[in-house]
Amino acid sequence: MNLGEQLKNLREQYNMSREELAQQMNVSRQAVYKWETNKGYPDIDNLIRLSELYKVTLDELIKGDSSFQKKIAIDEKKKIGNDLSDPGFYLGIILVFVGLFLDLGSLSAGVTILGLLTMCFYDDFKQIFWNIKRDFKQEK
Structure with a gap:
């Protein structure tokens, strides 16, 4: 039953x-x-x-x-599945290192923060992106 x-x-x-x-x-x-x-x-x-x-x-x-x-x-x-194999983690780490170690002037802090946010909220960013893409296709 x-x-x-x-x-x-x-x-x-x-x-x-x-x-x-x-x-x-x-x-x-x-x-x-x-x-x-x-x-x-x-x-x-x-x-x-x-x-x-x-x-x-x-x-x-x-x-x-x-x-x-x-x-x-x-x-x-x-x-x-939300562990270190998440692509958002790796993308975020890359952005953090770029922001910390490359001389980007005033952009360095922003890139570092973007990297940290990507590490934490990658799935949410991905979902927002797909929703926007789906809505854009429906409008056509």
């Missing part, structure tokens, strides 16, 4: 409407609907609250849903 079916069955066992559950969980009724139809998944905080509400373990909630387990595994790999 997948997570959505299990959440719906548990809610019905407790004789609750989606609206009542949504109020108790402090989410929208649409969020509960998405969870129960597998169009979305509750975050970890809501999973914990659901397990407490229905008096079941987290393991019991998610064990039967292999697609949800795969989603968790993929999300974990994304988190693990």
